[in-house]
Amino acid sequence: xxxxxxxxxxxxxxxxxxxxxxxxxxxxxxxxxxxxxxxxxxxxxxxxxxxxxxxxxxxxxxxxxxxxxxxxxxxxxxxxxxxxxxxxxxxxxxxxxxxxxxxxxxxxxxxxxxxxxxxxxxxxxxxxxxxxxxxxxxxxxxxxxxxxxxxxxxxxxxxxxxxxxxxxxxxxxxxxxxxxxxxxxxxxxxxxxxxxxxxxxxxxxxxxxxxxxxxxxxxxxxxxxxxxxxxxxxxxxxxxxxxxxxxxxxxxxxxxxxxxxxxxxxxxxxxxxxxxxxxxxxxxxxxxxxxxxxxxxxxxxxxxxxxxxxxxxxxxxxxxxxxxxxxxxxxxxxxxxxxx
Amino acid sequence: xxxxxxxxxxxxxxxxxxxxxxxxxxxxxxxxxxxxxxxxxxxxxxxxxxxxxxxxxxxxxxxxxxxxxxxxxxxxxxxxxxxxxxxxxxxxxxxxxxxxxxxxxxxxxxxxxxxxxxxxxxxxxxxxxxxxxxxxxxxxxxxxxxxxxxxxxxxxxxxxxxxxxxxxxxxxxxxxxxxxxxxxxxxxxxxxxxxxxxxxxxxxxxxxxxxxxxxxxxxxxxxxxxxxxxxxxxxxxxxxxxxxxxxxxxxxxxxxxxxxxxxxxxxxxxxxxxxxxxxxxxxxxxxxxxxxxxxxxxxxxxxxxxxxxxxxxxxxxxxxxxxxxxxxxxxxxxxxxxxx
DNA sequence: TTTAAACACTCAACCGTTTTCGTAAAAACT
DNA sequence: AGTTTTTACGAAAACGGTTGAGTGTTTAAA
Numbered sequence: 001x002x003x004x005x006x007x008x009x010x011x012x013x014x015x016x017x018x019x020x021x022x023x024x025x026x027x028x029x030x031x032x033x034x035x036x037x038x039x040x041x042x043x044x045x046x047x048x049x050x051x052x053x054x055x056x057x058x059x060x061x062x063x064x065x066x067x068x069x070x071x072x073x074x075x076x077x078x079x080x081x082x083x084x085x086x087x088x089x090x091x092x093x094x095x096x097x098x099x100x101x102x103x104x105x106x107x108x109x110x111x112x113x114x115x116x117x118x119x120x121x122x123x124x125x126x127x128x129x130x131x132x133x134x135x136x137x138x139x140x141x142x143x144x145x146x147x148x149x150x151x152x153x154x155x156x157x158x159x160x161x162x163x164x165x166x167x168x169x170x171x172x173x174x175x176x177x178x179x180x181x182x183x184x185x186x187x188x189x190x191x192x193x194x195x196x197x198x199x200x201x202x203x204x205x206x207x208x209x210x211x212x213x214x215x216x217x218x219x220x221x222x223x224x225x226x227x228x229x230x231x232x233x234x235x236x237x238x239x240x241x242x243x244x245x246x247x248x249x250x251x252x253x254x255x256x257x258x259x260x261x262x263x264x265x266x267x268x269x270x271x272x273x274x275x276x277x278x279x280x281x282x283x284x285x286x287x288x289x290x291x292x293x294x295x296x297x298x299x300x301x302x303x304x305x306x307x308x309x310x311x312x313x314x315x316x317x318x319x320x321x322x323x324x325x326x327x328x329x330x331x332x333x334x335x336x337x338x339x340x
Numbered sequence: 341x342x343x344x345x346x347x348x349x350x351x352x353x354x355x356x357x358x359x360x361x362x363x364x365x366x367x368x369x370x371x372x373x374x375x376x377x378x379x380x381x382x383x384x385x386x387x388x389x390x391x392x393x394x395x396x397x398x399x400x401x402x403x404x405x406x407x408x409x410x411x412x413x414x415x416x417x418x419x420x421x422x423x424x425x426x427x428x429x430x431x432x433x434x435x436x437x438x439x440x441x442x443x444x445x446x447x448x449x450x451x452x453x454x455x456x457x458x459x460x461x462x463x464x465x466x467x468x469x470x471x472x473x474x475x476x477x478x479x480x481x482x483x484x485x486x487x488x489x490x491x492x493x494x495x496x497x498x499x500x501x502x503x504x505x506x507x508x509x510x511x512x513x514x515x516x517x518x519x520x521x522x523x524x525x526x527x528x529x530x531x532x533x534x535x536x537x538x539x540x541x542x543x544x545x546x547x548x549x550x551x552x553x554x555x556x557x558x559x560x561x562x563x564x565x566x567x568x569x570x571x572x573x574x575x576x577x578x579x580x581x582x583x584x585x586x587x588x589x590x591x592x593x594x595x596x597x598x599x600x601x602x603x604x605x606x607x608x609x610x611x612x613x614x615x616x617x618x619x620x621x622x623x624x625x626x627x628x629x630x631x632x633x634x635x636x637x638x639x640x641x642x643x644x645x646x647x648x649x650x651x652x653x654x655x656x657x658x659x660x661x662x663x664x665x666x667x668x669x670x671x672x673x674x675x676x677x678x679x680x
Numbered sequence: 681t682t683t684a685a686a687c688a689c690t691c692a693a694c695c696g697t698t699t700t701c702g703t704a705a706a707a708a709c710t
Numbered sequence: 711a712g713t714t715t716t717t718a719c720g721a722a723a724a725c726g727g728t729t730g731a732g733t734g735t736t737t738a739a740a
Contacts, residue, residue, distance in 0.1 A: 004457075004485060006726060017690050022728060032688050052456045053402065054726035057393045057695050064436070064458075072425070073418045075622075081412055085439050094458060096404070097437045099425050116392045117344075117696095118404075118434060145344060253626060260628045282415075282622050286593060288600045346696060357720045362698060372718055394696035397725045457726095 005046045014042060025050075056117075064094045065309060066119040068110050070102045070127045070154070075252075075281030076298050077125065080152060083302020084123060091310050093120075104129040108138045115141075121148035121309045126156060132195045134158070148312040152305045153296075154197055155324075162308040163324040164301050168198050171294040171329030172205030173212075175248050175276040178292075178331055180213055182338040184246030184274055188221045188238060190231075190254040199224075202250050202278065231257050239265060246274045252283040255291055259336065275336040289335035297327050345386045354382060365390075396457075404434045405649060406459035408450050410442045410467045410494070415592075415621030416638050417465065420492060423642020424463060431650050433460075444469040448478045455481075461488035461649045466496060472535045474498070488652040492645045493636075494537055495664075502648040503664040504641050508538050511634040511669030512545025513552075515588050515616040518632075518671055520553055522678040524586030524614055528561045528578060530571075530594040539564075542590050542618065571597050579605060586614045592623040595631055599676065615676040629675035637667050 007025075011018045016035065024031045024039035025048070031039075056062045065088055069077045081097065088095050096119060100107035107127050114122070122142060130136070131154060139159050142149055150162045179187050189206050192199035203222070210217050223238045225231045228251075235258050247262075249255035255277030259269060267273050269289050277284060277293045284291040304325050333340065347365075351358045356375065364371045364379035365388070371379075396402045405428055409417045421437065428435050436459060440447035447467050454462070462482060470476070471494060479499050482489055492504045519527050529546045532539035543562070550557050563578045565571045568591075575598050587602075589595035595617030599609060607613050609629050617624060617633045624631040644665050673680065 002484060008726075018727080019691075019729075020689060022726095023689085026728085028729095030688070035688075049452075049456045051397075051726050052458055053393060053397045054457075054695090055728085057391075057397050057697090057726080058728060060695075062393065072412075072421055073415065075413065078413045078418055081437075082439070085412070085437075089438075094436050094438070094453065096434050097421075097425070098429075098434070099422070112389075113434065116389045117394075118392055144342060253622075256626050256628070260626075263628060282593075283626055286596050286600075286623055287627060288596070288603060348696075358697085359699080359721080360719060362696095363719085366698085370718065375718080391696050394725090395698080397695090397727090398697055398699095400725075 004051070005043075005048045006051070007048075010039065010042055010046070010048065014039060060117075061313075062118060062120050063092055064096050064119045065306070066096045066098065066111075066114040066122050068098045068100055068107060068114075068122065068124040070100050070125060072097070072099055076153075076279050076296060079298030080125070080302035080305070083299040083304075084306040085302075086299075087303050087306040087310070091306075093306075093310065100127040100130075102127045102129055104133055104135065111138045111142060115145065115147055119147075120313050121150070123150045123152065123305050123309055125152050126154040128196060131156070131197060148309055150305045150309045150312075152301055156197075160322055162305075162312065162322050164305045164308070164327065165324065166296045166301065166327045166329050168201035168329075169205035169208065171278065171296070172202040172248060173209040174205075174329065174331055175294050176206055176209035176246075177213070178337065178340065179246035179248065179274055179276060180209070180215075182270075182274060182340055186221070186242075186244040187215075187246035187248060188223070188242065188244040190235065190238070190247065190249040190258060191222060191224050192250055193224050193226050199250055202248075206248060225254060228253055232261070235261050245272065247276070249275070249277040252277050252279045252281050252291065252293070255293075255336075256283050256287050259287065259289070259291070269336055270338045274338060276331070280332055284332070284334070287336075292334045292337040293332050294329045295332050296329060301327060344391070345383075345388045346391070347388075350379065350382055350386070350388065354379060400457075401653075402458060402460050403432055404436050404459045405646070406436045406438065406451075406454040406462050408438045408440055408447060408454075408462065408464040410440050410465060412437070412439055416493075416619050416636060419638030420465070420642035420645070423639040423644075424646040425642075426639075427643050427646040427650070431646075433646075433650065440467040440470075442467045442469055444473055444475065451478045451482060455485065455487060459487075460653050461490070463490045463492065463645050463649055465492050466494040468536060471496070471537060488649055490645045490649045490652075492641055496537075500662055502645075502652065502662050504645045504648070504667065505664065506636045506641065506667045506669050508541035508669075509545035509548065511618065511636070512542040512588060513549040514545075514669065514671055515634050516546055516549035516586075517553070518677065518680065519586035519588065519614055519616060520549070520555075522610075522614060522680060526561070526582075526584040527555075527586035527588060528563070528582065528584040530575065530578070530587065530589040530598060531562060531564050532590055533564050533566050539590055542588075546588060565594060568593055572601070575601050585612065587616070589615070589617040592617050592619045592621050592631065592633070595633075595676075596623050596627050599627065599629070599631070609676055610678045614678060616671070620672055624672070624674070632674045632677040633672050634669045635672050636669060641667060 007018050007021045011021045021039055024036045085095050098110035107130055136159055152164045155163045191203050207217055223234050225234055239261050247258050255275055259275055262273050277291050280293040280295040284293040347358050347361045351361045361379055364376045425435050438450035476499055490502045495503045531543050547557055563574050565574055571594055579601050587598050595615055599615055602613050617631050620633045620635040624633040
């Protein structure tokens with residue numbers, strides 16, 4: 001087990017000063033060519049690698065970016081992380097991932113530990129808990145300390161920073177329009193409880209589309225599910241209670257649960273009922289029938305978020321101009337809807 | 341924007357020395373009570389937090405652990421990361437996640453950048469590429485430099501370190517036994533190409549089970565799929581070519597693709613054909629019919645891996661005893677098989 | 681020949697902590 | 711009063727680098 005070599009060791013070994021070694025390795029013109037050659041050869045031989053901690057301490061940059069997400073066993077979030085990783089790595093940054101587990105407290109703790117000079121900036125998507133409480137002091141604090149911050153997907157209006165979101169309302173709108181255009185008359189919505197920004201926005205888009213196309217809105221056609229692990233029952237109730245020929249779901253799981261219910265009740269998909277979901281994940285791609293979905297472009301979202309953050313980190317004068325990038329959703333047509 | 345306070349600033353402000361401040365904040369008995377009170381109050385007021393970089397430099401510990409996985413948009417790996425995060429956080433460690441993208445080169449680069457004092461130890465699952473090449477010099481190097489290393493799931497015999505794996509062979513064995521016990525006579529296997537350790541092991545388990553139960557092994561009943569994105573065709577061929585009443589798949593996607601094929605061809609599941617898959621993810625839980633699977637206990641695997649690593653990091657004398665933890669798989673019974 | 685510039689390197693400060701050692705003053709003993 | 715022991719604090723080195731200013735030597739220009 002040979003430990004890493006340090007500048008000092010090279011210096012004593014070669015009988016020069018530490019600064020000479022440092023400069024030689026950075027190819028400074030202050031150092032004579034033969035000395036440089038000698039030092040560089042020696043360093044290469046002993047596989048010298050500068051200690052990144054020391055460098056971080058020196059220039060107060062860590063080249064780490066902190067990513068805080070509510071959950072990691074989750075298709076959308078991992079897609080975003082993928083995108084972040086990609087551009088971060090290309091720019092020489094490492095990604096430290098923390099999970100808030102949808103809890104406000106964990107989110108705060110994570111931010112605080114990371115903020116103690118572990119990272120140069122944050123990328124975060126808020127936990128449900130935080131969105132419910134509307135307590136954003138931890139974000140404000142980070143910003144106050146000059147720590148750049150980019151929010152994605154689950155964002156807050158109350159915080160002034162760079163953001164990347166998808167146009168959830170418009171995505172839902174497009175989905176409803178799609179269903180209508182392919183012949184649906186009565187469209188149900190399976191959504192989450194309202195405190196989640198995305199649930200609210202998608203519901204809005206649904207309502208707007210109905211309004212625009214002259215279809216009366218019926219509260220009864222909406223089912224709001226709180227716990228994703230118990231979605232079968234409320235969905236079954238919906239089928240019991242109402243007749244409809246189109247379903248928009250706020251996520252994949254609700255969508256396939258609804259399709260399961262439909263199949264069991266003898267409906268043909270998409271002939272009798274069409275389905276569209278959000279989140280273009282495994283389930284959408286592989287369910288039978290494959291699910292038409294509103295794609296949220298998670299990868300791109302991650303890439304943009306990372307790019308925004310890194311720009312802020314590397315610009316010389318810090319401008320206080322923040323900007324919200326709104327991604328357009330697209331509809332991925334598959335087997336659960338009639339062809340357009 | 342108020343920057344963080346440092347010991348030095350507190351010291352000059354309060355007209356004491358830096359060491360006094362440091363000691364006062366760590367509640368050293370060397371410092372008089374009133375001085376301590378004064379300093380602590382001041383520090384609290386200005387929200388002093390020690391700079392973790394400086395501390396890392398000092399004691400050559402970063403309290404970060406590096407996790408290298410092939411992919412992050414992947415149920416099993418994220419489950420493992422979840423487990424790692426959990427125990428790491430409890431022990432005060434941050435998790436730096438790097439993706440190898442199944443590429444040897446990226447794996448090497450990731451390890452090298454992390455090894456330059458960004459982390460205290462590694463947890464890694466090998467990329468396909470690395471397993472194919474059998475080049476493990478980067479792992480050896482890390483170990484040589486005294487960097488503890490824990491491997492999980494996709495491991496190598498050639499490296500001597502702590503490991504956590506599931507008993508893949510036995511999992512496949514149990515699955516085949518399950519199918520046999522519930523009345524299947526002819527069982528097909530949908531696997532990956534052989535260089536992947538897990539594919540090989542599961543195939544072995546399949547063969548062993550057949551042998552043990554006196555069933556002749558038929559090469560024709562195995563289909564090996566290379567690219568997960570083009571699995572439908574080879575599966576269709578299998579259905580064309582052979583008759584069988586049980587299918588074991590090496591992952592979820594192959595399993596549901598096979599079920600799709602079966603349904604389309606008018607087979608009833610599980611009456612005509614039973615299915616068992618590996619990886620207990622979204623698809624298994626929500627497909628219609630829900631898939632009986634071999635659970636690999638990813639969460640537990642992550643927890644154990646993290647615990648092993650942290651033990652190595654925190655033990656005083658480093659013992660060179662490494663140990664491989666083998667997790668037992670369990671079968672999660674659902675709708676794609678007949679009741680036991 | 682004098683003087684300045686170029687060269688090749690070293691010194692020392694600095695980043696923010698921790699920690700060992702030293703020491704003056706106060707307190708507790710002869 | 712003299713000696714030892716505490717108490718309370720400061721100086722400085724160390725962690726591993728970077729960097730600007732300084733210094734002695736060589737070389738080129740005046």
